[in-house]
Amino acid sequence: MHSMESTPAKAGRAPTRRRVVRVLILSVLLCGSGFAVAGWEARQAAQARGHLLHAATLFDGLQSQLAAGSFAAASTTVTAMRRETAAAKERTGDLAWRLGGHAPAVGDDVRAVRTVTSALDDLAAGVLPSLVNVAARIEALAPRGGVVDLAALSDAASELGAAEVTLRRIRDRISAISTGHLVGPLAAPIAELDGQLSRAVELIGSALRAAKLIAPMLGASGPRTYLALFQNPAEVRATGGMPGAYLVIEADRGVIRVVDDGMASGGLAISNVPVLALNPEMTALYGTAIGRYPANINQTPDFPTVARLAREMYRRHSGRTVDGVLATDPVALSYLLGATGPVVVPGGPELRADNAVHVLLSDVYAGSRSRPQQDAYFRTVAHATFAALSRRPIPARPMLAQLARAAGERRLLAWSARPDEQRLLAGTVLEGVLPQDRPQAPTVGVFLNDGGGGKMSYYLRPAARLGDTGCKLAGRSVLKLRLTLSSTAPAKGLSPYVRNSAAALDPYTIRTHVSVFSPTGGSVIEARLDGVGSPFKAGSEGRRAVGIISVDLAPGTSRRLEVTLLADSGTVEAARLWTTPTISPWRIEHPPAGRC
Structure with a gap:
């Protein structure tokens, strides 16, 4: 993974x-x-x-x-x-x-x-x-x-x-x-x-x-339909970014076509109560909004949960029940454009591997387009890129290599409503589920959710360092996570749609809710922000302890979050780190085990 x-x-x-x-x-x-x-x-x-x-x-x-x-x-x-x-x-x-x-x-x-x-x-x-x-x-x-x-x-x-x-x-x-x-x-x-x-x-x-x-x-035994969500990491969410444009794709005996499209904000139903019953531990962490608003469904990093909520919201809006849910983002698209070549998009610049991220996650908000015009443009981009991928003759080897790259970074996620197919997805990076740890190889998750209501995550630059301290507590290994978040945001000049709208917060400040998931069966012991003890919201999800800490970044600044975690065993050979896929790649370090 x-x-x-x-x-x-x-x-x-x-x-x-x-x-x-x-x-x-x-x-x-x-x-x-x-x-x-x-x-x-x-x-x-x-x-x-x-x-x-x-x-x-x-x-x-x-x-x-x-x-x-x-x-x-x-x-x-x-x-x-x-x-x-x-x-x-x-x-x-x-x-x-x-x-x-x-x-x-x-x-x-x-x-x-x-x-x-x-x-x-x-x-x-x-x-x-x-x-x-x-x-x-x-x-x-x-x-x-x-x-x-x-x-x-x-x-x-x-x-x-x-x-x-x-x-x-x-x-x-x-x-x-x-x-x-x-x-x-x-x-x-x-x-x-x-x-x-x-x-x-x-x-x-x-x-x-x-x-x-x-x-x-792909419909070998009959038609299938899939809701394909395009996540926007300029407003970061645990699985990548807030759901934006979507396509509904039908596959029948290998023939692929688009049968519906829209924006998640208008094409997935909003509800006064969760559209599906939520796990109590998930409600305790994220509130009921995760099951009521399309923008909140992927505050959890568990993609099967995200997919089921999206499927039900789309069913309530359209009356169509899809067979599965897919998710990707503009960074993955930029990889694929390296295999397909440029894509012409009506009403906008040609999309290439070297400009797609900037065009789709920055330029589109900096121009004079209104919100409805932005939505229409994103839908046009979705159609144009789908047509290029499915109908243009593309060498398979470079295309598959770029798909593998995107999947390896968890920028391609898939869920099937059919249990036999979901079992085949289980354990792969496409499933979007934190792995069940082996005792000596614990996994720590760091997942980000925007707290400002804008598109300021475009300027977020993350780095992390995870290692075994060499110390033991109650016979179990103590791990140390050092997370550095930096802002490259300017101090002025951004459009109102990009700037955050959080109350009592400077509009150019990036607010990020950091969810730290302990190893399976472990715990979150302590958090320190810039060297000072920091309170955190404590909960659990999927047999992992979770601590949520809010971090505010002024333009051009960095802050360091240190989290102490407890593993489930007394021996750690290799600690792994899973993170939210962001616009800018994470810088990850795994130092040698320390001496207590």
Whole structure:
């Protein structure tokens, strides 16, 4: 799950993945050399060494070919890899190697070498060909003339399903190796391979779920309708921004079209009482307005709750019951424009990747448009960008890469009213739900809600630092969150619609309600604003303690909020941070654990 980590942390991941197979193979060869010195099948070990070294070189080339879209060459490379790994498996599978698995002192190492060599062969034969096939056909997954090829999706799901089964079996075999008594050069790479295979299973599993999910959601078995909300982070809300324009999209057997549009302020019903029964803990935190006013539905970061409220508000207004709710924002749109190219919008400037955010979240409010004209423009933008995405021929690879980027930042959210489909969304970044923590990997949430009633969040710049203090309280780990909020707002010159309207507050001050969610089963102990103890509204949501603190920022100033939290366990290996997606990316730090 993406927590908007700092760039250096990201940069180190891909080389590790590329390195693991080569490191493992070299360690297997080193172990094999030890057997040869002891008189174990020297010739076969040397031959296996040669085959696996060649396989490692081919693996490096395969990754480059896939990145470049050279799928015919990649297929040829996989075939060559299969020959090499099969030969290595054969060289380590004869009677002498099998007997060696029962020999004293080195038996565990012999068995580990045979298991890993066999697993690498299974990977080359049963996983890589399917992944190359899916990658080669990925262009068929992009919409063409408003139609998505559902047969291509079905084929991709079939290939990915077979690959996932095989990969899980390989991962389980590697996980079953007891590394405690293996020689050092073999134990560490096997443990690393185990972790990498587990992550690969997760990635393929996510892709498989997407392939299984998209076809029915696109009307493979009958028409579906979806309410697509466009969030406005210039007036920040926990899931991203206040709901603005919306489209209602119908999908029928892969054919996609818009059947309704509007603005949330007028197209979602307002009610004197919540449109749906609210969880008492949610009412205690946010009041009943979260269930009565469209502008307030996403004060909670729990997107399924947001979606159900939006669906019911739209039903009351229109009489139509949609099958699901989607949400995105102009930042995600700017990413997609990098794949689609510019979009012409009647009545406004051409939208490009480098200007969309500024045009849609700043310029539109600075001009002479009235509020109804602004609303009409946003609806026009929604239609124009939908047409570009669904009908313009777009290369699938860059489009999917940008969609993945937006989803990783939680700028794409999805909810389905159908339980079987919602189960497929569960646990993905699209679901918009804080994860259930593992004891040693707690998650802290920091979610922002505008408190000024304007569009001043455009000038908000957030940063956060989360770490383990090294201290314990009642045997549980104490975490420290340091949140810095800065304002780049000018001191004059903004339109009345942008300036905040909060009573007794300077109109150029940014007021933000900061909701800090503890780890699952944890608590919020203390808050200090600029070094001074600060009261906070306490509550809970989804087995997490919540503290809400209001922060006011004058133009050009910064303030620091420090929150002390209690984890649910006494050992923290890696604390994660989930944040509201904002216009400006968060700066996130995870310092090493301190000493109490």
